[in-house]
Amino acid sequence: MEYQPLKIRNRTARIPIVQGGMGVGVSRSSLAGAVARAGGVGIISSAQIGYDEPDFEEDTEGCNIRAIEKHVRLAREQADAGLVGVNVMVALQHYADHVRAAVRAGADLVVCGAGLPADLPELVGDSDTAIAPIVSTRKAASLLLRMWDRKYKRTADMLVIEGPLAGGHLGFSPEQLTDIPALAYDREIRGILEEKRIFEEKYNVSIPVVLGGAVSDSARVRQVMDMGLDGVQAATRFVATRECDASPAYKQAYIQASEEDVTIIKSPVGMPGRAIRNSFIRRAEREQIPTERCFRCIKKCNPVRIPYCITQALIHAVKGDLENGLIFCGADVGKIREITTVEAVIHELMGG
Numbered sequence: 001m002e003y004q005p006l007k008i009r010n011r012t013a014r015i016p017i018v019q020g021g022m023g024v025g026v027s028r029s030s031l032a033g034a035v036a037r038a039g040g041v042g043i044i045s046s047a048q049i050g051y052d053e054p055d056f057e058e059d060t061e062g063c064n065i066r067a068i069e070k071h072v073r074l075a076r077e078q079a080d081a082g083l084v085g086v087n088v089m090v091a092l093q094h095y096a097d098h099v100r101a102a103v104r105a106g107a108d109l110v111v112c113g114a115g116l117p118a119d120l121p122e123l124v125g126d127s128d129t130a131i132a133p134i135v136s137t138r139k140a141a142s143l144l145l146r147m148w149d150r151k152y153k154r155t156a157d158m159l160v161i162e163g164p165l166a167g168g169h170l171g172f173s174p175e176q177l178t179d180i181p182a183l184a185y186d187r188e189i190r191g192i193l194e195e196k197r198i199f200e201e202k203y204n205v206s207i208p209v210v211l212g213g214a215v216s217d218s219a220r221v222r223q224v225m226d227m228g229l230d231g232v233q234a235a236t237r238f239v240a241t242r243e244c245d246a247s248p249a250y251k252q253a254y255i256q257a258s259e260e261d262v263t264i265i266k267s268p269v270g271m272p273g274r275a276i277r278n279s280f281i282r283r284a285e286r287e288q289i290p291t292e293r294c295f296r297c298i299k300k301c302n303p304v305r306i307p308y309c310i311t312q313a314l315i316h317a318v319k320g321d322l323e324n325g326l327i328f329c330g331a332d333v334g335k336i337r338e339i340t341t342v343e344a345v346i347h348e349l350m351g352g
């Protein structure tokens with residue numbers, strides 16, 4: 001299938017696929033570098049990215065900042081001039097520091113979700129790093145773009161729409177997640193496209209929009225492109241690849257999961273999240289899992305009140321301790337049957 005390249009400000013990705021950022025440690029330089037090399041946009045997640053640095057326990061934030069710089073550099077070395085970005089969650093305590101580290105490291109773009117990145121233009125300043133907020137509703141897109149326009153006389157370089165079937169934290173209420181019919185969400189997408197056109201005209205630029213959330217095969221990619229979007233953001237499909245940075249056990253959990261194993265959890269971040277209902281989740285439903293150590297990672301987290309520490313649970317998972325680990329996934333995880341390569345996933349999504 002022939003699709004147009006994805007143009008983000010003054011850069012171009014040959015293939016209009018953005019690999020969604022996946023914390024903790026699931027998308028680092030190996031995955032992002034491979035996606036970029038294959039022509040897509042590789043995204044490193046900054047969330048506890050330094051979890052395997054030797055002094056992580058003593059200097060968590062120092063390690064994370066160092067690891068952002070290291071993984072951008074390593075991804076670039078593999079990327080063969082492909083685009084490499086960093087995903088930073090707004091809900092993180094050190095969100096601003098992570099964005100600044102990504103800019104310093106020379107990331108092509110920063111993608112920010114899990115909250116509205118109200119001050120993102122200020123954080124990247126006049127650097128060459130493009131800015132791409134993640135929005136799930138027209139209301140959020142409108143609010144943010146108007147705010148940036150008023151306060152910074154600037155607009156987004158790309159928009160990522162994350163739909164209700166995506167993995168990880170979700171920008172919807174639990175009720176909305178069970179209630180949004182696909183057609184109603186298509187209306188929301190068209191609304192977001194209308195909003196961005198206002199600012200394309202005002203700033204005389206083009207703002208590409210990509211859609212993520214169960215865009216997991218070539219037929220769905222075709223539909224998305226036919227709706228007038230410029231590309232797709234895919235994450236779950238990239239987990240079961242050789243290049244993905246997660247442990248083999250994590251990838252195996254994706255292969256074994258069926259549609260019925262997918263559940264919506266209430267994350268300590270204060271948002272719902274989609275995950276594989278494994279023994280860890282079942283245990284967390286029954287009892288509070290003690291926090292070994294607070295990493296002060298999330299702005300709104302109250303360590304006394306939460307059912308478990310999300311950082312601890314995600315680190316266990318990425319290392320392969322699934323008994324104690326939380327495994328985020330998109331709604332289409334049940335379709336994954338084997339471990340393959342980034343090249344093969346991209347080839348398939350593009351329709352061969």
Ligand SMILES: Cc1cc2nc3c(=O)[nH]c(=O)nc-3n(C[C@H](O)[C@H](O)[C@H](O)COP(=O)(O)O)c2cc1C
Binds near residue numbers: 021087088212215
């Ligand atoms: C394991 C996993 C971890 C994720 N972590 C993050 C994250 O740290 N930040 C973020 O903005 N989105 C995160 N997401 C969402 C993805 O970036 C992506 O937008 C979404 O999952 C796309 O849908 P798909 O997985 O169905 O392709 C995560 C998704 C998964 C599956």
